[in-house]
Amino acid sequence: MENWQDQKSYIKTFTEDECAISTQDLSVFYGGTVQKLFNVSLGFKKNTITALIGASGSGKSTFLRSLNRMNDRVARVDGSIMFHSLDVNQSKINVYELRKAIGMVFQKPNPFPKSIRENITYALKANGHRNKKKLDQIVEESLKAAALWDEVKDKLDQSALALSGGQQQRLCIARAIALKPEILLLDEPASALDPVSTAKLEDTLKQLRKKYTMVMVTHNMQQASRISEYTAFFHLGHALEYDTTTNIFTNPQGEITEKYIQGSFG
Amino acid sequence: MNAKKTNRIAAGVIYFLVGIVILLLIGIIGNILITGVPHLSWHFLSSESSSFKAGGGIRDQLFNSLYLLLLTLLISLPIALGAAIYLAEYAPDNWFTQLIRTTIEILSSLPSIVVGLFGYLLFVVQFGLGFSILAGALALTFFNLPTLTSNIEEAIKGVPQTQREAGWALGLSNWKTIRGIVLPAALPGIITGVILSAGRVFGEAAALIYTAGQSGSTVDYSNWNIFSPTSFLNIMRPAETLAVHIWKVNTEGIIPDVNVVSAGTSALLVIVVIIFNFGARALGNWIYKRLTAAKIK
């Protein structure tokens, strides 16, 4: 794959109105000099799921974590991130408000060692929500949205750590949704889960698509093809190809993309 | 000599040396407890010490030790907690942080007598506090700060990074994440660290001889007015602790039952240290289980 830079590539573009969030020439540097991401410009269409695929170290997670400025503490991020016609990759941007608008779910389920209810209400309370009735309602709604309500409605005050891995991950989604974000970023949300939990999680995501824009990093090609409308392929810190999932999987332009997809399926 | 034989001899030597160390350990702790525990009567614990007759107790010294420990923790805990949070969560990786870390290392390796003398110079003489509980607590704070800070920092660093990320991703400020998520998760480790450092403070004498003083004043346990010179709560009165008491009776050698008083007091100190050592871990584990238990309530 030495000549990867010469490969044919296609990057799908959307108009700004179609996009929930988009990046322009996004580059990420670690430790001042080590560049992990090279001028990535991608737009993510509203109310769709976009899968980011690519080998380990291809920069897809780095890219995802830059979108809600989670890399601020460890890396320098150049370029712009457009969100509501505003470049949110500026120091004057209030990252706390930004992260409330762009939720994130991580690779490993990371519920707080608190009760299920508190996991969801903790951030709300920090935002000044005090009305107990309202909070209970949000807990119920977000757990329902995350398809977890039926399983936990009788034990909301038990520790979240007692849930199974799959339930914990859906709780993390519920926790993110409770803040009513516009966008959900998912960093390999199913990689630590068993097949049954994964299926449930995918179901949940498919339903959430109606209202949220989701960007999901995944190693699992089947998963990408099962639930995403669009797919971007990352290679060595570059976004090499971006198109509808159908096109990427059935008719990839570049040789590397094709090899990666076949290798990962085979 | 062949390799097998050397191997056997080496193992023999190691077991022999370890055996001596174990005998030494048992001997020391056994000696302290066996000679001391029989003297730990209620009378001994509840009566005043005598300055020249036999039969004195250690009531005031025991109270002073506990009171000083409490005050020391009250002063040093907030500072150590703040410093540990800064080092674990905020400190950038630069020369300044490096300097601060070196500083804390230096403070932790300073001989306690030097810390005590500094306390004497600054508080007792310069600030005119005189030999007092306050001066002693401040000196013990210096003595305690580096250990406590690094204990707490370790506990905080033990909290998985994913917990912090969860907080940040919800739009919580770093500070709110630390206070609401990281600190509760680190609590068992913090408590263990605090108790372990408390054991060290409880037995410290060198830092106190010239700060809290070597003599007890008349203490009235029914006087709750903290400004009254005889009140047991007055922080401006001089106060001899258990450890200082052992040192004083042995170096002065005035009372005839030096050995009895010292042995009893030593046993008490060691028992307290044992309780602190094992209690710290047990309590930490218990809280950890409570926090992460499957069922709350």
Next chain:
Amino acid sequence: MAKKEQDLQQVVEDALAEQKVPHVKFKGIDPRNIDVDRLTKPSKETRQERWGKGLTFLAIILIGVLIVAIIGFVGMHGLATFIDNKVNVFHFLFSTDWNPGAGKNHVGAAAMIVTSFAVTLLAAIIATPFSIAVALFMTEYVSGKRVQILQSFMELLVGIPSVVYGFIGLMVVVPAVRAVFGGTGFGILTATLILFVMVLPTITSLTVDAFKAIPKELRKSSAALGATKWQTIYHVVLRAARSRIMTAIIFGMARAFGEALAVQMAIGNAVLMPYNLVSPAATLTSQLTSQMGNTVMGTLPNNALWSLALLLLIMSLVFNFLVHLIGKKG
């Protein structure tokens, strides 16, 4: 290859087909309308952040100021002997004539310096083989419960207050030394034996850490070459841990050098150049402990004591420096 491509096609088509039929009807909360203005304005979180960072930074600065103050104050008083009282530094370091009450030509601290170093070095020399043996025992020979028991015993040993060691010294070591060697029983040997027990756990626990840090593969590959346990220990474990063992010993020496009360209770407190190990002597710390209360602030005898304290402080810095030096090299 063709077969594989067909399979791939099938998998993708199945998956895409499945996508089009979501089975449950979605009800849930709507995203809120993002108020773009809030993205550019500081919020409660911004203030919290500033407050938290400021508060914790303050604690750090406090500790920094503290150490500067300690060095400053002790340094100022310690140097007064040489600046105000015009005592010659070489006289102070190399003369054994210690009688500061008699004037500036009688402020020789050599006897105490030599004694301090003597007890420190002797304690470290005795403790090191024991520490290494115990550490090897705990990491290479046994495992599980026995290690834990030994470990908690060691921790207990660290926790025993130094006055208690001093008292045991008076009760047990002094009479024993008197019985064997005659004399008073007070002296360098007695102090050394007490310090040996006190530094033993320090050196041991750091040495255990050093051994534990050595990768298991190194031991395995050595054993795979047919080396006996001792050969592995000697050629692999001890060699790899060499610099960290040195660090452990220096930490132990720092503890011994700065220990005041236990030594002061056992050494006899006579400022004499030690000519044998069982005659009364005095270390820097023991002299400080026993005399600070007997001098008047600002006079030469008092300043001379502060010079001893300064010397202790400097030695503590030197030990720290050595640890860093070895850390860099090792």
